Amino acid sequence: MKYRINPQNQDELSVLGFGCMRFSRDEKEVEKQIIYAIEQGVNYFDTAYIYPNSEVVLGRVLSKGYRERVKIATKMPPYSIKKYEDFDRIFFTELKRLQTDYIDYYLIHMLPDTTVWNRLIRLGIHDWIKEKKKKGQIRNIGFSYHGGRDEFIQLVDAYPWEFCLLQYNYLDENRQAGVEGIKYAAGKGLPVMVMEPLRGGKLVTNLPKEVESVWNNAHVKRSPAEWAFKWLWNQPEVTVVLSGMNSMEMIKENIRVASETEINAFTDADFNLFKQVKEILDKKIKVPCTGCNYCMPCPMGVDIPTCFSCYNDMEIEGKLASRGKYIMQTSIKNKPHNASLCVKCKKCESHCPQNIKISEEMTKVTKAMEGVTYKPLRFLIKKVMRLDK
Ligand code: SF4
Ligand code: SF4
Missing domain, CATH: 3.20.20.100 (NADP-dependent oxidoreductase domain)
Known part of the structure; x- marks a missing residue:
């Protein structure tokens, strides 16, 4: 040493x-x-x-x-x-x-x-x-x-x-x-x-x-x-x-x-x-989130670090893979945790050491990760994994 x-x-x-x-x-x-x-x-x-x-x-x-x-x-x-x-x-x-x-x-x-x-x-x-x-x-x-x-x-x-x-x-x-x-x-x-x-x-x-x-x-x-x-x-x-x-x-x-x-x-x-x-x-990292979790929990249930992690991975891993990961990671619990749940209350933002404008970024994450297929796919995954029980 x-x-x-x-x-x-x-x-x-x-x-x-x-x-x-x-x-x-x-x-x-x-x-x-x-x-x-x-x-x-x-x-x-x-x-x-x-x-x-x-x-x-x-x-x-x-x-x-x-x-x-x-x-x-x-x-x-x-x-x-x-x-x-x-x-x-x-x-x-x-x-x-x-x-x-x-x-x-x-x-x-x-x-x-x-x-x-x-x-x-x-x-x-x-x-x-x-x-x-x-x-x-x-x-x-x-x-x-x-x-x-x-x-x-x-x-x-x-x-x-x-x-x-x-x-x-x-x-x-x-x-x-x-x-x-x-x-x-x-x-x-x-x-x-x-x-x-x-x-x-x-x-x-x-x-x-x-x-x-x-x-x-x-x-x-x-x-x-x-x-x-x-x-x-x-x-x-x-x-x-x-x-x-x-x-x-x-x-x-x-x-x-x-x-x-x-x-x-x-x-x-x-x-x-x-x-x-x-x-x-x-060129590839969109949001400088380190996953520290200080912004959590979100009152609306958004899993903020996971949303950013999948969003950032989009450039690195490709759209399909990162969207698949996003659906899985925001759907595998009882309640959804996806970005479009964000109501822009900004309660999370003062806790973020990276000064990320989380509410603004959530709009971008929603747009990038939640196309028309998101909800039907989530429904299907929950059915298959019996998470709706
Ligand atoms: S701004 Fe959005 S992500 Fe942040 S605490 Fe409010 S609802 Fe949750
Ligand atoms: S506090 Fe900021 S850096 Fe930490 S997980 Fe939340 S958004 Fe990411």
Whole structure:
């Protein structure tokens, strides 16, 4: 494993962090995976108050003698804070779940802008952080972020943060906070943790043939995931890259890549490959949805991430395949979940870290995916699968 030094406190952090949002359901298997990763040198584990069961499972495994070998990062959801006492209520719930009495890296989760931060200030977050730091219950305070560059820079300047976590990958080099945001934060001495290195899997699965061909014909043979990780670790500003790992195979492969990685190792030929791939993908991705689910549930039952996923796959997989997938995925439950159920209430939009105009996009999804055949086909599928019972 390779390590990078946190310039704030000299912590040695593994370049590969274990993202704990999507643990597999088999807890025994998760335990094996976590312990294996720790034995191989992974020492940064990222979870959150809102990730279902994640803190509890992580806490259970780490309590078996591993707590002191790792740094725990977890997060407080700002929208759950209505009064000062809520800070402690959430924080102590997290300590209990994680079976620890301190958090190494504590984040305000998905801080969208200074307006929300100022609301937390009015509720007393400055005093609260000061107290927690004094007691040693929070070692480093930071925030996670998904929005645009300008708001990110304002947030970086709004408080003496000790680290930050943001979405970054080669397709988002100039989107969201992007490379400028990363350089700004690193320039202020913040360790930068990165999430969505594979853009919710979009950079590795169902790739267009042209992209596969670029990677297949590259001067060095690497998987698309390996290229995507190496692009991040090539940059000195990146401290830890989180990967939501939920299979032993994936963990082993990511650890191998992380162990071979170097800063500033890319050649012009490497960068040229990314240029080609980005050009192809940029043309094909219609909606920059990462499938994070923060917009859910929709009061009308629309399965927003699934609708976008099928819509995006249309260019990549072709109309017929993606429409078939759309019908299956929006019809295989008791109630329908398709895009045309959207009534444009926009309740989902403020939760979207990608700032997607979901209601507008739903109109486009409806048009593209729900022709005259959609409803009769859905009726048929439900009959065949006995979902109408
Ligand atoms: S705008 Fe549409 S998709 Fe979003 S919550 Fe409202 S009905 Fe659901
Ligand atoms: S629409 Fe936005 S909030 Fe919803 S899953 Fe996609 S990226 Fe996440």
